[in-house]
Amino acid sequence: MHHQATEFPTYRGAMEYFCLGCGARFPINELHYTCPECGGVFLLKDTTFDSLKERSGQEWRDLLDARAMAKSPALRGIFRYYELMAPVADQEDIVYLGEGQTPIVSFSPTMKDELNGQTGGFKNDGQNPSASFKDRGMACAFSFLNYLCRTQDIDEILAVCASTGDTSAAAALYASYTGSRIKSAVILPQGKVTPQQLAQPLGSGAQVLEVPGVFDDCMKVVEYLADNYRVALLNSKNAWRILGQESYAFEVAQWYDWDMDGKCVFVPIGNAGNVTAIMAGFLKLHRLGIISGLPRIFGVQSHHADPVYRYYSVEDATERHYEPVKVQASVAQAAMIGNPVSFPRVKHFAERFEAIGGKRAFQVIQVTEQEIMDSMLQANRNGHIACTQGGECLAGLKRARQLGLIDTEETAILDATAHMLKFIGFQDMYFSNTFPEEYGVSPETAMANAPRLAIDASEKTALSEKEYTAKAAANVVSMLGLKAK
Numbered sequence: 001m002h003h004q005a006t007e008f009p010t011y012r013g014a015m016e017y018f019c020l021g022c023g024a025r026f027p028i029n030e031l032h033y034t035c036p037e038c039g040g041v042f043l044l045k046d047t048t049f050d051s052l053k054e055r056s057g058q059e060w061r062d063l064l065d066a067r068a069m070a071k072s073p074a075l076r077g078i079f080r081y082y083e084l085m086a087p088v089a090d091q092e093d094i095v096y097l098g099e100g101q102t103p104i105v106s107f108s109p110t111m112k113d114e115l116n117g118q119t120g121g122f123k124n125d126g127q128n129p130s131a132s133f134k135d136r137g138m139a140c141a142f143s144f145l146n147y148l149c150r151t152q153d154i155d156e157i158l159a160v161c162a163s164t165g166d167t168s169a170a171a172a173l174y175a176s177y178t179g180s181r182i183k184s185a186v187i188l189p190q191g192k193v194t195p196q197q198l199a200q201p202l203g204s205g206a207q208v209l210e211v212p213g214v215f216d217d218c219m220k221v222v223e224y225l226a227d228n229y230r231v232a233l234l235n236s237k238n239a240w241r242i243l244g245q246e247s248y249a250f251e252v253a254q255w256y257d258w259d260m261d262g263k264c265v266f267v268p269i270g271n272a273g274n275v276t277a278i279m280a281g282f283l284k285l286h287r288l289g290i291i292s293g294l295p296r297i298f299g300v301q302s303h304h305a306d307p308v309y310r311y312y313s314v315e316d317a318t319e320r321h322y323e324p325v326k327v328q329a330s331v332a333q334a335a336m337i338g339n340p341v342s343f344p345r346v347k348h349f350a351e352r353f354e355a356i357g358g359k360r361a362f363q364v365i366q367v368t369e370q371e372i373m374d375s376m377l378q379a380n381r382n383g384h385i386a387c388t389q390g391g392e393c394l395a396g397l398k399r400a401r402q403l404g405l406i407d408t409e410e411t412a413i414l415d416a417t418a419h420m421l422k423f424i425g426f427q428d429m430y431f432s433n434t435f436p437e438e439y440g441v442s443p444e445t446a447m448a449n450a451p452r453l454a455i456d457a458s459e460k461t462a463l464s465e466k467e468y469t470a471k472a473a474a475n476v477v478s479m480l481g482l483k484a485k
């Protein structure tokens with residue numbers, strides 16, 4: 001049928017930066033981070049996108065399904081959706097480290113019961129190579145940097161980010177793979193990151209530079225570099241990252257055979273890049289007729305960092321008013337942001353979502369820190385691998401149910417944005433009841449789990465090897481209440 005579907009696509013788009021603040025447009029042969037005219041955030045537009053409508057929705061679905069068989073590494077990840085992604089890169093530009101094509105794992109039977117029969121599952125974006133969804137954006141950003149170096153004959157670019165968490169882990173990983181032309185550095189506030197947050201960029205061999213102060217001090221240093229040197233900034237204002245993250249939407253649609261009827265997608269909101277990208281992705285599919293309706297999007301925020309929730313909680317759109325909030329300690333640490341840089345992007349795409357899908361097409365739910373922790377532990381006791389932000393999505397689903405915003409027959413797709421292991425310190429605090437007060441989390445003792453000693457160490461020297469084994473085994477039998485066969 002499509003015997004060419006598995007070959008590298010021939011289509012090339014004409015992309016440009018488009019400023020959401022003032023509407024200015026800039027060519028992509030230069031590195032841009034924010035608008036030089038007004039400081040606004042960019043989107044990337046393919047000005048020949050409408051020519052893609054020459055294929056019908058059915059033809060696109062067939063093509064994309066057939067391309068799932070492609071053997072070229074360049075088409076196995078997020079660039080499976082090449083024409084909708086960054087259709088300027090050549091095959092040799094594309095960096096593939098195994099990102100994307102993450103599974104949606106249905107709620108375990110027990111959890112489905114606990115959720116009163118709710119249909120749904122977690123999309124495990126923690127199964128990306130650096131264990132968070134940030135890899136989707138980095139794969140696109142680094143592929144673009146390769147394209148830029150090749151076409152503009154650039155022999156060196158410095159890729160830099162100020163971050164303490166998943167962004168630096170992803171950036172350092174992709175930079176260490178990409179090698180020579182793209183040098184990378186991560187700038188961190190000295191002494192303000194945990195050993196775990198340092199481990200990934202250090203392990204990738206990144207140049208990790210410390211600045212005494214807080215995250216904002218690092219951000220200012222990085223922005224100074226971007227203004228005065230040829231530096232690619234990899235923070236989430238970077239429009240190429242947003243573009244790569246659209247792949248999440250494409251995968252969700254394809255997973256359900258392009259049928260978005262009754263689908264509800266739950267996304268945690270921090271800097272709001274991810275929810276933006278997911279809405280942008282579904283809108284692209286809709287424009288090409290690849291999906292005939294939109295899913296509903298539920299953004300989720302903690303009551304300790306909820307500026308987007310507060311904005312949308314005002315029913316009358318003309319009365320809404322955006323204001324940054326002062327954040328409090330949050331277990332959804334990767335989403336603990338009081339003034340999200342992508343807020344203008346959210347507004348832009350939410351309006352388009354509502355224009356097509358009606359008022360219930362985009363909603364923001366607020367949850368408590370306690371609910372986030374309890375939900376994460378519940379998910380992981382049921383065979384899932386949710387991080388705290390994944391727990392936030394589950395808490396959001398429960399709240400949406402309470403508010404009557406979603407039916408059991410609808411399918412809830414929860415974004416587990418990172419692997420549970422990345423945020424395991426919060427599980428430790430819960431189990432050992434050592435949460436600092438500012439989080440407002442009181443552990444439910446029944447949930448706590450700790451190893452139990454099966455036999456005392458002193459027995460090791462007192463008993464023969466055989467007796468020691470027999471005694472340890474006997475103790476295990478009684479601790480587990482086993483019956484002989």
Ligand SMILES: *Cc1c(COP(=O)(O)O)cnc(C)c1O
Nearest residue numbers: 166270271272273274334417418
């Ligand atoms: C970055 C991040 C988020 C927040 O995403 P935004 O795009 O900033 O809204 C949520 N969860 C994890 C694990 C992250 O790394």
Ligand SMILES: [Zn+2]
Nearest residue numbers: 019022035038
């Ligand atoms: Zn502008």
